[in-house]
Amino acid sequence: MENDKFLESSNTPKLSALVRSKPVQRNQLLLRPVDVEKLVGKQHPVRAIWELVGQLDLEAFYTEIGALEGQAGRPVWDPKVLISLWIYAYKDGVNSAREIAGLCEHHPAYQWLTGMEVVNYHTLADFRVDHRQALDQLFIEVLAVLSHQGLITLKRVMHDGTKIKAAASDKSFRRKATLEAHLKAAQEQVEQMGDPRSEQLSQRRAKATERALREKLDRLKEALKELAELEAVRSKELAKAEREGRKKELRVSTTDPQARIMVQAKGAFGPAYNIQISTDAKAKIIVGVGVSQSASDAGELEGGVQRIETKLGQKPEQMVADGAYPTKATIEAMAEKGIDLIAPLPQARKAGWEDPLKRRGVSEEFYPEAFGYDPSTDHYTCPAGKLLSFETEERQKGWVRRRYRARLADCASCPFQTQCCPKTKKGRSLVRQEQTPQLAAFEAKMHTEQARQIYKERAGVAEFPNAWIKEKMGLRQFRLRGVVKVGLESLWACLTYNVCQWTRLCWQPQRLAPA
Template sequence: MMADEELFGELPEQAKPRAGAEPVGAPRLREPMRDQIELRAVDIESLIGQEHPARVIWAYVEGLDLSELEDRVKARENTPGHPPPSPRLLLALWLYATSDGVGSARALDRLCESHDVYRWLCGGVSMNYHTLSDFRVGCADLLDRLLSEHLAALSKAGLVDLEKLTQDGVRIRANAGTGSFRREATLDRQMAQAQAVVEELKREVDADPEASNRRIRAARERAARERSERVQAAQAALAEIKRKRKQLDEKGGNGKKPKEARASTTDPQARVMKMADAGFRPAYNVQVASAAGELIVVTVDVDNNGSDRGLMRPMLERTRSLLGRFPRRHLVDGGFCSAEDIEWAHSEGIDIYCPPTQSRSGVDPYLPRHGDGPGVLAWRARMASEDGKAQYRARTICECIHARWRNWDLRQLTVRGIEKVRAVVLWYALTNNILQGHHLAKP
């Protein structure tokens, strides 16, 4: 090895700092330089821990048959076209995003570039928010199937008992303002104005020879046409509201003078409902059936009726189509109870557990009443017994599902229309079952 003197030659000696001497010259510091391009070596696999929920979701997604989605992909081997992201990846991204309280496609797109967990899921695959948004609301049928298959697997493993179910409803704020609700006269006036604007813009587009101005007017025409379609949908919703009110009046009404009917021009299917804080806002009534005593969702449904009364039978029929049979016991709160539904359930061999409404006159609600059928009589006796009250206590656990969804930021919807709302709720239901099923399967 060459000596230092031979390698570096004659170097000047550095003067040693003298004790107590004043520093001379400007200080030498390491300052941040953020305008430089930096290449970093990152082990993507080590970005998250082995027990991270994202790994649980990916392990679930890896075992799915998603051929129905993969068959729709137009990019094939030896043919031109840019390959889209894998449906398996899109499914995993939205499942984890749901558990992380992310309900915006744009926000998810940004997280895929900046957040380690989402970068781990993507594994280097780039995303765009249009693809993410379309996938979220466009695969409700797939989510329904996956929810049923996962539930069947949990039942086969003996982790859930589907003989006793609970049902509860939660009202979720709709993507519509209270000021968007209009009466019939206002809707008729807005419809006439919108149609006049559409016709006028059509004439301008046809007569204008300039391409740029024609494109601008075409965009204005499209906006006017969409406005007209929303007003038309609101008129149809208003007619439906009037029809239901007429049916209620024919049955004797509810003793209250109804206000003039109104419908929203933003989301015609939304209805003003009484919320949990006693306020009134546009919302949807999300019905959830779950396994009693467990945080496992069996099925979900979305309704725009502000009351739960009359929604027990449709949910039980939906459960039968899903499971192939009715449950032996069905637990609901007092808002669902109606003598007609209880009699129907009794005829189908279903025991209903629901607390009777307290009478204003102070009469014992568990005593038989004139006109009670055999189903209602059996229900009153059942709920008066200690065993019936003990069975009903298992219903309270289902409230934790709603609480978990609230923690996942399901407070106000970002989509419009019952079908899209149902797709969003299915994401929450499937995500809940995957994570809760993993918890139940642990030894």
């Protein structure tokens, strides 16, 4: 019985063999009509980009085009198409010209923009970097549209910096001696290129080799120039190391000499650029972007204000920045310009950490407020009536801090020693920060609840575009090299961000509104 059942099931044909399915024929050519207009839907963001770019004055992009009506020469791609392609690509997380050219062959949004033509990647790559001033103007044009829509007020601008990896490896950093040796070797190679006894290469290959060698030579020369500039900037540090008998040699990258080693996400070190972004708080619109080679944000706020004034012809009423920005010079510059600066007090930067006085076991009754200062004698008097005399002066980021100290003998015999300076081996010390009217006013303001509340909004606004550019656009590493080109790449990214904000806040609500 069991055996019969087995025979019956083994003779039954499989269901998959009985089903009549459509065959897939790949060895054929098809010619199909395509309605280009219908490649993308009515609400597709590529239409928003095209619509906005179409409203802008792009005359600056047309000035360098030589192909004119009635004259010889091939027609060129309209800058309106190339701008839209780059904005859509950045929005899509694509920042390679070759990739865009590939997408033009099959991606409906790119096909819609180009009318199903393919744009050569050289054209795209050149266009991205060849129109610096025109791109600046385009950024301003978009800001004008956003301002007209009431999305920019400049009443409150949040400023922040973000480190983005350079197109160089940390292994490409070389010392001066190595750079000079490489330069010498490259020069010798270039000289040998014209030697008839050298290896016979095809003309095309010879030209490519020559170009590569000359580019290498230029990069090495640029690296040595950058190294000299870096040595001049860090001369004090180098002199100090020499005095102390330490060997300190600076290095620059041979791939991107203008990149600098900076701390990046998760504490990793590597070649990067510091991108400074100013964001209007009303609708999180980027109103300024700049590139810095400095790993520190200190001193970058003045440049941020300058860029806003240049682009919008108006200075912001209030600037909000994190604790890395407020140097003495910055606080005074903002006060001079009449800009309300909101930033943590330099002393409060360690607020998250344990109070250093508490850590040293100092009781609250012996905190600095309990000591009296006499400007006529430049002395402090402690609660026990002893004098604290001037000891040293420290200067950091423009701040001048003067240290005063009590005599060890006074403290050692003092009944309050266990509460005032339980761990000191030198006698109790105090630090007095130099005050000017602007610094005093800034300090008083930052102690108010209103300033604290405004500062609480900072992260949500200032860090939003930084995160969007890195997470949504995927711009975690630049493709281009050098400050100028990195600046252009940053500008394209920020322009795209603003266009996306316009699409979200103006274009989409209009499209979705009932007729």
